[in-house]
Amino acid sequence: MSRRDDLAEREGSWTGREFEVAVGPVAHGGHCVARHEGRVVFVRHALPGEQVVVRVTEDRHERFCRADAVEVLAASPERVDRPCPYSGPGRCGGCDWQHASVPEQHRLKAAVVTEQLSRLAGLQVDVVVEELPGGPLRWRSRARFAVDRAGRPGLRPHRSRDVLVLDDCPITVEPAVAAVLGRSWSGAGAVDVAVDSTGAVATTRLDRRGRPLSTRMARAGDAYPPAAAAALSPSETQALGRARRQAGGRDWEVQGTGFWQVHPDAADALVEAVRGYAGVRPGEVVLDLYAGAGLFGGALAPETGPGGRVVCVESDAGACAAASDNLGDLRHAEVWQGDVDAEGLNGLLAELGTPDVVVLDPPRAGAGPDVSAVLAGSGARAVVYVACDPASLARDVAVFLAGGYRLAGLRAFDAFPMTAHVECVALLERTTPALPG
Numbered sequence: 209m210s211r212r213d214d215l216a217e218r219e220g221s222w223t224g225r226e227f228e229v230a231v232g233p234v235a236h237g238g239h240c241v242a243r244h245e246g247r248v249v250f251v252r253h254a255l256p257g258e259q260v261v262v263r264v265t266e267d268r269h270e271r272f273c274r275a276d277a278v279e280v281l282a283a284s285p286e287r288v289d290r291p292c293p294y295s296g297p298g299r300c301g302g303c304d305w306q307h308a309s310v311p312e313q314h315r316l317k318a319a320v321v322t323e324q325l326s327r328l329a330g331l332q333v334d335v336v337v338e339e340l341p342g343g344p345l346r347w348r349s350r351a352r353f354a355v356d357r358a359g360r361p362g363l364r365p366h367r368s369r370d371v372l373v374l375d376d377c378p379i380t381v382e383p384a385v386a387a388v389l390g391r392s393w394s395g396a397g398a399v400d401v402a403v404d405s406t407g408a409v410a411t412t413r414l415d416r417r418g419r420p421l422s423t424r425m426a427r428a429g430d431a432y433p434p435a436a437a438a439a440l441s442p443s444e445t446q447a448l449g450r451a452r453r454q455a456g457g458r459d460w461e462v463q464g465t466g467f468w469q470v471h472p473d474a475a476d477a478l479v480e481a482v483r484g485y486a487g488v489r490p491g492e493v494v495l496d497l498y499a500g501a502g503l504f505g506g507a508l509a510p511e512t513g514p515g516g517r518v519v520c521v522e523s524d525a526g527a528c529a530a531a532s533d534n535l536g537d538l539r540h541a542e543v544w545q546g547d548v549d550a551e552g553l554n555g556l557l558a559e560l561g562t563p564d565v566v567v568l569d570p571p572r573a574g575a576g577p578d579v580s581a582v583l584a585g586s587g588a589r590a591v592v593y594v595a596c597d598p599a600s601l602a603r604d605v606a607v608f609l610a611g612g613y614r615l616a617g618l619r620a621f622d623a624f625p626m627t628a629h630v631e632c633v634a635l636l637e638r639t640t641p642a643l644p645g
């Protein structure tokens with residue numbers, strides 16, 4: 209049997225079966241591990257140490273199946289009432305840990321990071337997950353909602369293409385909820401929404417393949433949908449096309465629903481962590497890879513001073529345009545549009561020489577072994593790796609370890625409360641002298 213995820217249900221499938229299990233440790237992906245009749249059962253809606261009845265939801269692999277805890281026979285002391293009425297077995301798939309106390313959520317995330325670094329990089333690391341201000345609800349300032357065939361917005365149940373129609377999403381900030389939920393998005397497949405630091409709301413309609421159709425912006429306090437948009441002057445419309453953000457002591461502009469940290473306090477926390485780990489000195493050369501609107505490059509450029517150089521690399525044209533504007537006052541900072549891949553990086557390094565510090569903040573899949581190997585061979589004294597997936601991070605850390613680096617620091621932030629996601633910042637320091645040339 210192949211290991212593809214789109215396998216059909218197995219012959220003799222357990223799907224729909226119910227049985228009792230003792231819930232074991234948490235695993236990457238928002239579930240815990242249990243065993244039944246010699247097979248692994250990945251259980252959602254449970255906590256380590258609990259005794260539960262599970263119902264199997266998916267059985268496509270020989271060695272494991274997936275299940276929801278549908279009855280709790282012996283609860284963990286860390287179990288709490290879910291604050292969201294839409295979460296629970298078979299319901300909204302957006303959150304993983306609504307049923308866990310906040311300290312337990314942090315312990316679960318820390319355990320996952322520790323386990324991934326141990327399994328994939330052979331490291332033993334004690335991890336503490338740091339809390340961001342604001343509590344576990346109403347933090348999501350950017351979200352994508354699915355839209356059903358009738359034009360009604362909602363979220364998808366776990367591993368499902370269905371749409372659960374919602375009136376509210378308690379982890380999403382209220383202006384975003386008000387702009388999207390309970391409205392008709394007829395003809396769209398999904399809608400992206402972002403609320404910036406001024407309270408302005410941007411919505412982008414997407415087609416059923418996820419391609420953007422149109423964006424609308426409304427200033428804080430404007431009625432939504434922005435009926436007044438047609439009356440705006442061209443310069444007002446252009447100004448509204450960008451969302452304003454503040455982080456690291458600077459003001460930023462990004463495309464309306466373009467990439468920015470989802471939690472309103474995450475960008476600040478990450479800048480502080482990256483700055484601390486990078487320890488940039490005047491005159492140094494810094495590479496900011498997967499730079500988005502230039503957040504880390506812009507935060508580090510004042511530290512290199514005009515005698516140094518900061519090169520931001522980003523593939524998205526809109527993000528590059530925003531980064532060029534954001535870094536316009538920093539003459540020693542440049543924005544290069546292009547894909548970060550092994551070939552492109554080798555070309556960039558040939559032109560740039562040895563960077564002193566590399567910051568990279570790739571999407572969930574991580575930089576990958578090829579890009580990591582090029583960076584490990586770059587001679588940089590420090591690599592600061594910002595990662596939203598601990599498995600991708602751990603896989604790439606292993607490449608840096610093999611290339612003469614050591615993991616000199618790791619911070620983890622609860623930038624996605626109620627979900628299994630965690631944001632890490634890792635410091636990799638060179639232990640062997642850089643090769644000449």
Ligand SMILES: C[S@@+](CC[C@H](N)C(=O)[O-])C[C@H]1O[C@@H](n2cnc3c(N)ncnc32)[C@H](O)[C@@H]1O
Binds near residue numbers: 497523549
């Ligand atoms: C996690 S975001 C980080 C953005 C920025 N560092 C920040 O914190 O705001 C990842 C960024 O990488 C960009 N990206 C994705 N794949 C890329 C690639 N192969 N090469 C360059 N940029 C890429 C995306 O467009 C996105 O802006």
